[in-house]
Amino acid sequence: MRIKPSIPKGMRDFSAEIIAKRNYIFDTVKQIFECYSYTPIETPAMENMNTLTGKYGEEGDKLIFKILNSGDYLSKTKLDGNITSQKLTPDISAKALRYDLTVPFARYVAQNRNNITFPFKRYQMQKVWRADKPQKGRFREFSQCDADVIGTTSLLCEVELVQIYDDVFTKLNIPRINIRLNNRKVLSGMIELMEATNKFNDVISILDKINSIGFDKAILLLSNKGISNKGIDIFKEFVDIKEITKLSTLLSNSKLGSEGVRELEFIAETISNIGLKSSTLKLDTSLARGLDYYTGTILEVQVEDIEIGSIGGGGRYDDLTGIFSLNDVSGVGISFGIDRIYLVMEELNCFPSEISKKTKLMFTNLGKKEVNYCLTLLRKFRDANIASEIYPQEVKLKKQMEYANKKGIEFVVIVGDDEINSGVLTVKDMNSGEQKKMIVEDLITRFI
Secondary structure, eight states: OOOOOOOOTTOOOOOHHHHHHHHHHHHHHHHHHHHTTOEEOOOOSEEEHHHHTTSSHHHHHHTOOEEOOSSOTTTTOOOOTTOOHHHHHHHHOOEEEOSOSHHHHHHHHHHTGGGOOSSEEEEEEEEEEOOOOOBTTBOSEEEEEEEEEESOOOTHHHHHHHHHHHHHHHHTTOOSEEEEEEEHHHHHHHHHHTTOGGGHHHHHHHHHTHHHHOHHHHHHHHHHTTOOHHHHHHHHHHHTOOOHHHHHHHTTTOHHHHHHHHHHHHHHHHHHHHOOSSOEEEEOTTOOOOOTTOOSEEEEEEETTOOSOOSEEEEEESSTGGGGTOOSOOEEEEEEEHHHHHHHHHHTTOSOSSOSOOOOEEEOOOOHHHHHHHHHHHHHHHHTTOOEEEOSSOOOHHHHHHHHHHHTOSEEEEOOHHHHHHOOEEEEETTTOOEEEEOHHHHHHHHO
16 A cells, blocks of 8 residues: 655655755744753653643643544443443543643742752743644644743843843844734733623633634624623723823723733833833733733744734743742743744745755765775864765766765765875865865865
8 A cells, every 4th residue: 555645744755955944943932941050851742632732721621632542442442322422531531742831831930849959940842733724824733942940930031031032133133123012911800890790701702712703803802791881881992001100090990900010110111211122012902821820921923024923922921830839929021933033044044044054075985995985084173073974985076076066065086096105185165166286184174
């Protein structure tokens, strides 16, 4: 049986060129993380189902990739006419692929609490999986780079995370970066004034989608959820606010909302005093970040003039470790969407011209004696950290040259009897076509 080669939708293969560009992004983010004293950890791709569910909202939970139990997973289930997939799932699937890096991080902190010094600053660069509908900038398997601080409520952490965003995108040379800022306490205050606290999740879900569905559709959905005209008027006024002072006035009668406003003021004023290199920090009252675990500051990063969604996001979570029996440990973190950042950099031509480490040098293969001589020389080049290789087969020299040309190899070293006897190599520059006679030491120096 012949199988047509294919991969599941939302998954991708990466060529050497793409990996080189992705590694450039990873290395830049990692360098900035470590400059701010974050240390790396890793968590497994697979988590227990109860670790992940109930943290991402109803819609998020639907996107978790579930893993079937090993062996005869149907043997312990009770199948009858009333069975549904929702009822069946707990019996046949106890594990799932991680949906993000934050919830596994909270589990890690709770599980390793006795070995951690708080406040704990960590970064994590790994793949996550979501059963989402694939489209531009949205994949079912993708990479995240997270930085979190846990064990402190200090708003200086939020300030630092904004600076990290600014430093990374400045170094990646991505222009017109907007860091959107809001606070879940502010949203709670708005919903309180709307007299819709019993519909908090509904309002947050609609607000989180307002940029994609449009303002008029959001108002219609609120009305369908039973929000009063007074509540809708407050919603309209709220999402139109662009200044923190006006927000303070609107939420003056909400204790929780006013607390959120004060937190926004501190972050905005501190960032204003420090200054950002190339990014712009903007209040955005429509920002909701529809994950259930956020409780305070929320952030999202977008590039102007490119329709690709957010390329980063995060926020403050006060209760996440409490789910794992570690109470009163507040954390805040951000994430970089590496795959979308890659697409943005491609579209804006932000990558350096020379980014992949190509083979610099190739030795020809003219026979057993010549190969043995070349292998000794090849070690010297590799010891000098010069990417080099030898053609593996004794074939016509023309074919070997064609191979080197297609790979973009800079120089080809031709070794025959004359070169072995004299110790002087024949070196061909594949760009100019010029051939020179060189000793090994001079050729090594050429690359150092």
